[in-house]
Amino acid sequence: MSVKSAVTIKGTKEGLIFLLDDECEFAALLDELNAKLDKHEQQLTGPMVHVFVKLGARRLEDEDIEKIRSVIRRQGNFLVQSIESAPEADKQKDAPLGLQTLTGIIRSGQVVRHDGHLLFIGDVNPGGAIYSTGDIFVMGALRGMAHAGCEGNETSIIAASLMTPTQLRIAEVISRPPEEWASAEPWMEYAYLRNGAMEIDKLTHLHHYRKEAMLFKGV
Amino acid sequence: MGEAIVVTSGKGGVGKTTTSANLGTALALLGKKVCMVDTDIGLRNLDVVMGLENRIVYDLIDVAEGRCRLPQALVKDKRFEELYMLPAAQTKDKHDVTPEQVSKIVEELKPDFDYVIIDCPAGIEQGFDNAVAGADQAIIVTTPENAAVRDADRVIGILDKRGLKSPKLIINRIRPSMMRSGDMLEIDDICQVLAIDLIGIIPDDELVIRASNHGEPTVMNPNSRAAIAYRNVARRILGETVPLMQLEEKTGMFGRVKKFLGMG
Numbered sequence: 365m366s367v368k369s370a371v372t373i374k375g376t377k378e379g380l381i382f383l384l385d386d387e388c389e390f391a392a393l394l395d396e397l398n399a400k401l402d403k404h405e406q407q408l409t410g411p412m413v414h415v416f417v418k419l420g421a422r423r424l425e426d427e428d429i430e431k432i433r434s435v436i437r438r439q440g441n442f443l444v445q446s447i448e449s450a451p452e453a454d455k456q457k458d459a460p461l462g463l464q465t466l467t468g469i470i471r472s473g474q475v476v477r478h479d480g481h482l483l484f485i486g487d488v489n490p491g492g493a494i495y496s497t498g499d500i501f502v503m504g505a506l507r508g509m510a511h512a513g514c515e516g517n518e519t520s521i522i523a524a525s526l527m528t529p530t531q532l533r534i535a536e537v538i539s540r541p542p543e544e545w546a547s548a549e550p551w552m553e554y555a556y557l558r559n560g561a562m563e564i565d566k567l568t569h570l571h572h573y574r575k576e577a578m579l580f581k582g583v
Numbered sequence: 584m585g586e587a588i589v590v591t592s593g594k595g596g597v598g599k600t601t602t603s604a605n606l607g608t609a610l611a612l613l614g615k616k617v618c619m620v621d622t623d624i625g626l627r628n629l630d631v632v633m634g635l636e637n638r639i640v641y642d643l644i645d646v647a648e649g650r651c652r653l654p655q656a657l658v659k660d661k662r663f664e665e666l667y668m669l670p671a672a673q674t675k676d677k678h679d680v681t682p683e684q685v686s687k688i689v690e691e692l693k694p695d696f697d698y699v700i701i702d703c704p705a706g707i708e709q710g711f712d713n714a715v716a717g718a719d720q721a722i723i724v725t726t727p728e729n730a731a732v733r734d735a736d737r738v739i740g741i742l743d744k745r746g747l748k749s750p751k752l753i754i755n756r757i758r759p760s761m762m763r764s765g766d767m768l769e770i771d772d773i774c775q776v777l778a779i780d781l782i783g784i785i786p787d788d789e790l791v792i793r794a795s796n797h798g799e800p801t802v803m804n805p806n807s808r809a810a811i812a813y814r815n816v817a818r819r820i821l822g823e824t825v826p827l828m829q830l831e832e833k834t835g836m837f838g839r840v841k842k843f844l845g846m847g
Contacts, residue, residue, distance in 0.1 A: 469778055
């Protein structure tokens with residue numbers, strides 16, 4: 365088989381599981397399903413078999429679901445138990461995180477938690493904290509604590525106009541300036557992880573680290 | 584209708600009570616009718632600094648619990664006709680009064696006075712809640728130390744949440760020589776972190792300690808640099824534009840010669 369099949373059938377104790385590919389066209393999927401069932405017609409006669417259909421990340425209208433159901437029903441002994449898509453959350457993990465902008469001043473004792481990338485315009489004072497599942501950009505002075513990729517994303521970065529934090533965290537890595545690093549000119553810098561260790565660099569060098577970002581190459 | 588100003592800091596020992604006493608007195612000196620309210624229940628100090636301890640009959644708790652009327656509890660200052668103080672109770676604690684009760688007392692005072700200065704206890708617990716409850720405006724006192732600035736920052740955040748926007752900042756106990764040598768936080772650095780309006784800088788002055796031990800607010804002594812600084816703050820509260828004090832100490836003959844020789 366050279367091409368990946370759009371329909372995979374697995375047998376379990378409860379019955380058959382139809383794993384349907386979630387990337388191909390829906391029409392192609394139906395054709396493939398028809399073809400597969402035609403091919404196995406002889407083997408698939410006999411006692412009642414429960415069928416569980418898994419659609420992966422594909423989202424279907426009721427009428428399309430009904431189409432799949434009717435195709436499978438052609439086999440007299442197949443009883444469709446369920447037709448399900450994978451939970452939304454799995455899909456969101458892969459989806460690119462949006463950038464949200466917040467302004468203000470995070471003072472001692474105040475905490476900002478954010479899902480996705482965060483652009484914070486203002487200062488983060490000592491004793492204040494920002495947590496974000498994605499990147500953190502501080503347009504202002506970062507004097508407090510920032511935790512980027514707080515759910516484990518090690519490719520997250522923390523950038524600040526003035527980078528004099530009390531502590532920086534990316535994923536599981538914690539760094540304590542100035543014991544671990546200190547910058548003579550703490551302006552326009554960003555922190556990232558290299559081989560599991562925190563590194564600081566000038567923001568103008570960010571494109572060395574972020575190759576996927578859009579680059580301006582001149583007119 | 585007067586204005587209620589709470590003097591707070593978060594950290595203890597930065598000079599809240601001294602500032603309250605001196606501001607109250609300075610405002611009275613400028614002809615305003617002022618009432619100072621000590622909300623540090625259980626650890627009252629304002630009366631001691633003002634030298635009015637022996638005149639107390641009733642206190643804030645007595646008013647809150649209805650044992651006396653508000654005017655009966657007010658202690659009149661011995662120097663000024665229109666300066667009064669509502670003392671805190673020394674025997675109870677902060678939980679014996681609620682923010683609503685304090686707020687009600689302050690509201691009752693405001694029509695009769697130009698300014699109600701509320702002296703806040705240290706900390707951010709019940710005592711703080713009580714002090715802040717009735718205030719229209721806040722003055723944050725800090726010293727050029729990291730710990731004090733941290734606490735001031737926290738307090739500014741809490742006040743902001745309570746709707747007390749744009750408090751004013753007083754930086755107390757400044758030692759110009761230490762600031763020059765970099766051993767003390769710079770005024771600019773503090774203002775940058777706290778990001779609120781500076782309303783006064785008060786130099787460290789031994790006369791302040793001597794004055795408070797004599798129950799006489801420093802502001803009465805025109806030879807004290809701190810007194811001048813407090814008078815300036817009071818004028819700024821009244822809306823005057825007063826430039827910040829020059830902190831450089833007067834150089835003596837010897838200093839001037841050294842400077843001339845390029846050694847200074």
